[in-house]
Amino acid sequence: MGFLPLGRRGRGIRQIGEGLGTLDREVFEAIAGSPSPLLDTVMPRLTRAADHSKLWFAIAAGLTAFGNPSMRRGAARGVATLAVTSIVTNQGAKRIWKRERPNRSFVPLARQARRHPTSNSLPSGHSASAAAFAVGVGLESPPVGLGLTLLAGLVGMSRVATGAHYPGDVLAGFGIGAGIAVLGARIVPPIVETQLPASEPLRVDTPPRPEGKGLTLVINSASGSGTGAWVADEVREALPLAEIVELGEGDDVKAVMRSAAERAEVLGVGGGDGTVAAAAAIAVDTGVPLAVFPAGTFNHFAKDIGCDAAARTIRAVREGSVSCVDLVCLNDEQVVVNTASIGAYPLFVQTREKLEHKIGKPLAGVYAMFHTLRRGVPVRIEYDNKTLQTSLFFLGNSVYLPTGFAPSRRTRMDDGLLDVRILETGKRFSRLRILAALALGRLTRSPLYHELRVPEFTFRSPDGPTVLALDGEVGMELDQARFSVRYRALPVFRPVA
Known part of the structure; x- marks a missing residue:
């Protein structure tokens, strides 16, 4: 034809x-x-x-x-x-x-x-x-x-x-x-929330405590710009049989908590995430469940377990609602409940949170990234047979959402995984490439972005000790760090999902 x-x-x-x-x-x-x-x-x-x-x-x-x-x-x-x-x-x-x-x-x-x-x-x-x-x-x-x-x-x-x-x-x-x-x-790709196979929460049989009998709450009344004092008053009124220990200026926090845990059936803690991490380690060592009352500045752990207000924790104690969550162990010694980071990640988070309510999270994230990459001091690390330079390294207890370099929340805290995110800044024009990818919503597809979800993670700093921030607070200087998950190690009072 x-x-x-x-x-x-x-x-x-x-x-x-x-x-x-x-x-x-x-x-x-x-x-x-x-x-x-x-x-x-x-x-x-x-x-x-x-x-x-x-x-x-x-x-x-x-x-x-x-x-x-x-x-x-x-x-x-x-x-x-x-x-x-x-x-x-x-x-x-x-x-x-x-x-x-x-x-x-x-x-x-x-x-x-x-x-x-x-x-x-x-x-x-x-x-x-x-x-x-x-x-x-x-x-x-x-x-x-x-x-x-x-x-x-x-x-x-x-x-x-x-x-x-x-x-x-x-x-x-x-x-x-x-x-x-x-x-x-x-x-600008849409955010697709990761769906992981999930098992049922591990519940722990615990008797209801309608008046708080057996609970010893250790709280810093001055924490959270006075929030601690309000929480203490709320607990006194709602749980009259609970013992409340208010920390003094010169007290050894860990010693006071250990003493409270040894005589209590439930260890309560009111403070920031660093204080909660210390209480979690003691609760696991002494075999008592933990009740977390949000009395710090951000209270990330309390929010993620559903206890973003003292009233929710009080209700969980009254009803005896306890389930187990993961902890992260650093070098078999230090307990981490939320995050660990090296480089300038804490600066990135502080800058973003300061601006996100004024200009929105996307623009705040771009500005915070620019600000951090310009001022942050890069660190060389070795892991998984590779060496790279990074200014932003994040490790989380359980998987955070959304994907990308703005992790903000967890829907599960008992998945047995570490969430590791690294931005590589040692290559040519890396800062410009990262900012362009972030602005276009394509950061997760960039070869400079690395994301892992693993039960264990180890890195070494070949140039000498580097500062490690734990749960939002500066922790220690280490030249090698090994993180491992303690799967469902911590029984914690939380509302029934």
Whole structure:
């Protein structure tokens, strides 16, 4: 079979285009001319709500105010995608494809839009914005995105029903909006929370203590800018039979805690994460469960076990709700409950947390990374038969979320794993490459980013001892560190999940 001559092929393409155009007009006339009180009532209101993207901005505000983290990320992504799509559609596509608006005479007067647009009909800007927002949100929160996709489809239908666009214009708009959202996900990938196989929590049979009998709480009343004193008062009122030991300025904290643990059935601790780590080691040594009351500055451990308020710990003690969590052991001596780090990681966290409530976590993370890489002193380490230079090294007890170099929370604390994350800064233009990857949301794909989830991890500092920070506090200088998981070693009071 020979090829058709060029002229005949051109005529064939034109005929196909003319046929599709005729079909598009016939479908428009069938929809627009359909007598329906429901269309007359709903479609004009829906298309007006979508004017200037008011509908999508209102939904984004609701998701930001009342949604979970994935919904808030989806709202931000949806609005950003909508903004780009609006520019591409109105300033680009509408000027390239010239098509007149449909004849409104087919549309009942009750259904016609109050103001008839004068711009080119192809593509539909309302439809493009609707698809951009719905797909953008769905990339971060699929269940919400599904509902918004259905709403976006109704908005597209409203543009046909009110006589503003042909069906082909709507389909073209959907394609542009969805395409830009998918392209945006390639540039800034959505956060996908890691799902690890998980076993049931290990519960420990413990008698309820409605009045706190057998609990000895060791607390620094001055900790957390006075939070310790409030916690002590709350425990006195709610658990009147509990013994409360308030630490003095010159007390040996570990000695006081060990004495309390040896005479108590439950060791309670109120303080920061460093104090909690010391109490955890003593609780394991003496074989008593630990009750953690948040009385420090950040209380990361207390928050991750569900005891972000003293009232939640009190309820767990009253109900006898105890389950086991992992601990990390450093060189078979030091206990770590949250994190260990070398280099400038503590500076990175402090800078990010200071700014994230003002400018948002993504921008705060980029600035904190720039600030840290510029000021941090790199350290050479050896591990797994490789040597690299790093300014940011993080090791966590159990797997943290999200992936990347902004770990912030744990959904499980009994997975038997260490979460190790390293940024390599010794290669050419490494700082610039890291900042660019972070800004584009592609840090986890960078060859300069290393992430491991292992039960044991050992590193050595070939250039001499390096400072190791443990649970947010400067720990010690070591030239070699071996971390190992003590799987479900610590029974701790926490609310039932």
